[in-house]
Ligand code: ADP
């Protein structure tokens with residue numbers, strides 16, 4: 001199977017079947033010239049299919065917004081992304097009917113959530129959330145074993161939240177100001193502190209506002225989806241492990257004993273946890289989508305296979 005994760009900054013292409021069986025892996029930059037980027041991926045897939053034979057499936061995990069309703073004429077196309085050069089690009093169409101018997105497509109965060117469920121820290125769970133905090137804040141929600149999907153994929157990273165007492169920094173989301181993404185994403189932290197988040201010391205008060213925003217996101221997830229676990233990863237959180245105890249404590253204070261997380265998950269440490277697959281959750285997500293496209297899961301509404 002082949003997986004292609006199209007991210008805002010880089011694309012990852014993989015051949016394999018599972019985390020312990022990755023046979024090929026190439027990373028390339030996501031250029032603002034979408035056609036040129038896709039042609040480079042096409043070249044990689046051509047080489048790999050010559051070497052490994054036609055794939056049983058290709059899984060695509062793509063940044064959004066993405067049209068995923070199978071009945072839409074725009075199925076598999078990127079929508080109104082702020083990413084230059086990628087508006088209305090037909091990602092699924094580009095890969096359809098080539099290299100593989102089936103093509104599956106979903107968003108990068110739904111794909112990562114599926115990978116966590118198949119191989120990582122969501123294994124065995126029917127209801128869980130995968131949160132990534134990086135250039136943006138993305139959330140993949142799984143309920144009753146399936147991605148949550150209404151008329152469009154949810155965009156929970158943009159929900160508005162209660163602010164930390166005394167905090168009136170306006171946030172940097174271009175659409176909502178102080179939504180979760182506008183407070184907790186890497187660019188938000190940089191805009192607020194004047195320092196790239198990687199260089200921001202752990203005792204900076206800005207980290208406390210980030211933890212507060214992520215705890216508010218978790219509060220709302222607990223009370224809507226009632227997940228069995230919330231996994232939080234991405235470039236901002238994965239190296240800043242001091243955030244986890246703070247997020248848990250802010251969540252505990254915010255819920256105010258209304259929900260018995262001890263009973264739901266054995267405790268807050270298990271409940272708010274890093275992804276089991278680490279930074280591989282994204283690329284492995286594409287392989288999980290390919291695996292789903294091969295199986296009966298392909299009938300689900302978030303992807304389509306083309307024989
Ligand atoms: P993307 O969201 O583009 O897929 P990542 O999940 O890798 O990518 O997140 C990128 C963000 O992570 C950038 O905003 C970057 O500033 C931030 N980042 C990178 N390294 C660190 C670090 N060590 N600590 C905190 N933030 C970091």
Ligand code: ZN
Nearest residue numbers: 158173176179
């Ligand atoms: Zn927003």
